[in-house]
Structures are given as structure tokens and as C-alpha cells.
Amino acid sequence: MPGWTIERLAPCEWERLRAVRLRSLADAPDAFGTTFAQDEARPLEQWSARLADPDGATFIAIADGEDVGLATGRQYEDHEGSAGLFGMWVAPSHRGRGIGGALVDAVVAWARARGSGRVLLDVADANAPAIALYESKGFQPTGVTGTLPAPREHITEHQRSLDL
Numbered sequence: 001m002p003g004w005t006i007e008r009l010a011p012c013e014w015e016r017l018r019a020v021r022l023r024s025l026a027d028a029p030d031a032f033g034t035t036f037a038q039d040e041a042r043p044l045e046q047w048s049a050r051l052a053d054p055d056g057a058t059f060i061a062i063a064d065g066e067d068v069g070l071a072t073g074r075q076y077e078d079h080e081g082s083a084g085l086f087g088m089w090v091a092p093s094h095r096g097r098g099i100g101g102a103l104v105d106a107v108v109a110w111a112r113a114r115g116s117g118r119v120l121l122d123v124a125d126a127n128a129p130a131i132a133l134y135e136s137k138g139f140q141p142t143g144v145t146g147t148l149p150a151p152r153e154h155i156t157e158h159q160r161s162l163d164l
Contacts, residue, residue, distance in 0.1 A: 004063035004099055006106050014047035017058060020067045024089035030155050031124055032087065033148060059106040061090065061099045068094040071103035073110045076120045083111035085121040088130070095129070104137050111164060118163045122146070125156045138162050 009017055018039075025036040051058055053074065061069030069090040076084035085107045090100045111119045121139065123130050139160035148155040 006102050009058045011048045011052040018047045020070045057110045069099045071107050073107035081117045083116040083119050100133050120161050122157045122159050
């Protein structure tokens with residue numbers, strides 16, 4: 001049995017979401033579509049609204065009484081019938097324990113349960129550990145590439161897909 005659990009956050013748990021999201025942005029500022037400053041300034045009511053969205057689900061990993069990982073699933077914009085995996089992060093102190101894989105599995109199970117035909121994600125080209133994780137879960141490159149929004153447009157990324 002692993003030394004951690006995965007839970008889906010409820011709207012009333014928005015403070016946990018905000019705290020772990022800010023930790024993820026501080027740890028890996030070049031891995032996400034928003035910056036620490038943007039999310040820190042986000043109005044507090046938007047955090048609970050995000051968790052209340054019926055087209056999304058946010059999962060958190062807990063180990064040793066601490067929130068140590070995060071992943072969100074929601075409708076992938078402009079891709080009818082596709083879910084997206086967003087905001088994937090595991091605390092450096094807890095990497096290599098299977099937590100990332102369990103968070104991916106939680107989002108995939110959520111997408112499957114809602115009838116999505118595939119899960120899409122974007123990953124930085126230089127993030128070899130994340131790419132290896134996604135490959136191990138069956139995600140394949142789609143050929144779609146891009147960059148992160150300003151001020152990190154120098155970070156190139158590519159899209160991956162998992163058919164369900």
C-alpha cells in the first residue's frame with residue numbers, strides 16, 4: 001500500500017487548492033500556463049468556482065499529512081469530446097514514488113467516467129521526467145506544438161493524447 005492517497009477536492013477546499021497551486025508555481029515556474037504572480041492575484045472566489053465547475057475535477061495527493069501533488073481534468077477547449085490534463089505537479093520531496101502516475105490515473109478515470117474519448121495535455125519539451133511519465137501512461141505526441149504565454153514564450157511545448 002502506498003504511503004499517500006489521492007482525493008478529489010470539493011469547492012469548500014479552495015484554500016488547499018490555492019496553496020498547493022502556488023507551491024507548484026514557485027517550484028516550477030516554467031511548467032504552467034500561468035505565473036505565480038497571476039495566480040497569487042487571482043480573486044479568492046475564483047478558486048472555489050474552479051472546484052465547483054461541473055466540467056472539471058481537481059485531484060490532490062496527500063502524504064505524511066501534507067498536500068504534495070495536484071492535477072486537474074476539465075474539458076479541453078476547442079476539442080469536442082476531449083478532456084484535458086492540466087496543472088500536473090508533485091512536490092520535489094515526493095517525486096519518484098508513483099504519485100504522479102496516480103494523479104494521471106485519477107484524471108483519466110474521471111475523463112472516462114464522463115464519456116470523453118481522449119485526454120489531451122501539453123508538456124514542455126525540456127521536461128524529460130514528465131514526458132517519460134506521460135509516455136508510460138500511453139500518451140502519444142499529436143504533432144501539435146507551441147510555446148507558453150508571455151513572459152515565458154521561450155519555453156516550447158508539445159501536445160500529447162491518450163485515446164480512451
